Amino acid sequence: MAYSNKVIDHYENPRNVGSFDKDDASVATGMVGAPACGDVMKLQIKVSPDGIIEDAKFKTYGCGSAIASSSLVTEWVKGKSLDEAQQIKNTDIAQELALPPVKIHCSILAEDAIKAAIADYKQKHGG
């Protein structure tokens, strides 16, 4: 299958690969997907005291589109408030990366990963 240039770019030069210390109070983690389905995404965000996402990192087990989707959202969430990040839609991700229909689930997974990370942050901070 032919990948879009944007998918290939993110796949070959993934942005923000890595992990934060999950015990750091300002860090929240979202892990979605399952090995049996062929993709697992771990998205971590580092949130400032005033609720702005200062940094983000990811690790992904999955196809090129899954890696590209997670790489892209780490770029997108940086500088956003939690509420703004919550608004990121899978359709935006799919459109930006020109994902074919069979790869839409990768963008859904990336949206789920953001939401899971935000939920984790809110839970950690009683909120």
Place this chain on the structure above:
Amino acid sequence: MKLPIYLDYAATTPVDTRVAEKMMQFLTMDGEFGNPASRSHRFGWQAEEAVEIARSQIAELINADPREIVFTSGATESNNLAIKGAADFYHKKGKHLITVKTEHKATLDTMRQLEREGYEVTYMEPQTDGLVTVAMLEAAIRPDTSVISVMFVNNEIGVVQDIAAIGEMCRSKGIIFHVDAAQAAGKVEIDLQTLKVDLMSFSAHKAYGPKGIGALFVRRKPRIRLEAQMHGGGHERGMRSGTLPTHQIVGMGEAFRIAKLEMQAEISRITVLRDRLLNGVKDLEQVFLNGNREQRVPHITNISFNYVEGESLIMALKDIAVSSGSACTSASLEPSYVLRALGMSDELAHSSIRFSIGRFTTEEQVDHTIKIVHQAIDKLRAMSPLWDMFKDGVDLNTVAWVAH
């Protein structure tokens, strides 16, 4: 070295130059373009002679009688003709068939169609090494079992079934035995004088011949009858109508002639390359060879790279043409049904790559592949949350995954 490197010989092989040159003599006005069925002039006679020479060349590779060879469009059609043709012809004996879950889709989907037509089919689960034993098959036989179909060499994992022993058992019970040998011709010794196989499917394009041509061996002694699936001019003794494509047939004949001549040397050479490939990746952690280690052809090597997803691995191996055990590239998210049938976990099945080596593979290409595989695995594992968890000693089976 020219890139990309082709390591997908199990999908198809390039046509050997010697074969292509031969085929070109049977196409144009200056060549022998005639219809082999034309009886009234020398154009037809010459084409017929070329077809009969090819038929003999094919029969010689597998030690059969040329009259036992029926030309088809390929192994898919041969499987359809063999299984449907025998099931139809012998339906009075019974309407139960047996096959194996790791067969090619050409067999499995043919069986599914017969189920829709009122037949019953048992799909055997192989052992975890991909092999089925005679005892396993014997246990599945019923009084109304008419046909058993087992492939010779598996196209995804390369294991070789014990066709001789299964054939003995089928013959002793009066059951028709069909073997899909698409991946076996020119790769393992096939002697149909000793093998008790009734029907055997062949393909030209897996053995350096052209696509679009194959053959079905139909045993004469004891005689096996088939209900034709393609009707028309009564070609191929009524079993498969349709004008014989002389150039394709000549190509298949030449490919099989070369295979007989060069097979032993080629197997030795490919074994050396296969061992080189395996040695080159054995220092990587969590790498597994799929299928029985001894009963296999050297041409097909299926390896699981745990915690790395197959499609992204293929993407990382962009200058190397391999195929994934995972069918992720299709609309389905299912991993390879062959690997699943061996009892492999979904994630390991998703992490599998088939390397298939052939006539034109060089040592240099294998070495380059090893290098690229190392780079790709290092990169993807550094990116894989599953690899981190494995390294932290987390048992992935105990994790509550948020499946989607």
